[in-house]
Amino acid sequence: MNEMLSQGMQPHCSWCNPTEEETRYLLLQGASWRVYLADKQDDIGRCILVLNRHAGSLSDLDIAEWSELKMIIDRLEAAVNRAFGATMCNWSCLMNDFYKAACPQPHLHLHLRPRYRSPVTVGLRKFRDRRFGHHYKNHRPNRLTAVERDEVFRRFKNVL
């Protein structure tokens, strides 16, 4: 724990302490950022870009972090098109959940939701993006089985 604190890591921060399950779905590891396939696959290929250090807002980023973020965005936009035929990407940087706490300690992360004009096939099933051309909907359930999620992870990683 002392080592964590000396690196600015927060002992109670969920992104400073990823679970084993999250780590299993690590797609990319950079000097400043890492990318996980999201556990909730409501949009197929949805993933989360997490800053390696504990910082709370986009304006906290330094030049190296900002530059690497662009390289990762470029790779991910190309990859979701190549692996799944995604038409375009919805990006967001929200962090609202952290602000439910009285003393929020937000950890910067971004969400990528690939969006699809045509259905994407995973395993034997076709997944339609029924709200394509519209804002993504919150609070939808995960659509993939564990086996399908593993296939998405492999196909994603293969083109990164």
Added chain:
Amino acid sequence: MNEMLSQGMQPHCSWCNPTEEETRYLLLQGASWRVYLADKQDDIGRCILVLNRHAGSLSDLDIAEWSELKMIIDRLEAAVNRAFGATMCNWSCLMNDFYKAACPQPHLHLHLRPRYRSPVTVGLRKFRDRRFGHHYKNHRPNRLTAVERDEVFRRFKNVL
């Protein structure tokens, strides 16, 4: 129009051809980006960052555009805190509406929605962010009168 096309501008693109109303609420003009106060003030101080040239995705941005974007984000995050006491910012880059068309020609833009733990006062009225700590809600109506919007614009511009 020939001059527009030579600069890569699209004659039928709403962001290549901003309305007089939009131009009246121009907060910032940069070499690569410009920022407007959004017409729909569902979140107080909501604004839109528009790329000056016509390009469709974050991966289309060049280094100069990506660098200026960071400088503008830094200025805006500081400004909404200083002008309105915003607690934090929700950022998004979506562009779904463009994809309702059969041949989409998206024009890159980002949304900034300031979020508030405490009410913000505009004119004589207090505005509460009732969903603070939660995802912003879509399709909410504008909350400000024309006079209140002008006040928000002036206060915003004064601290930029």
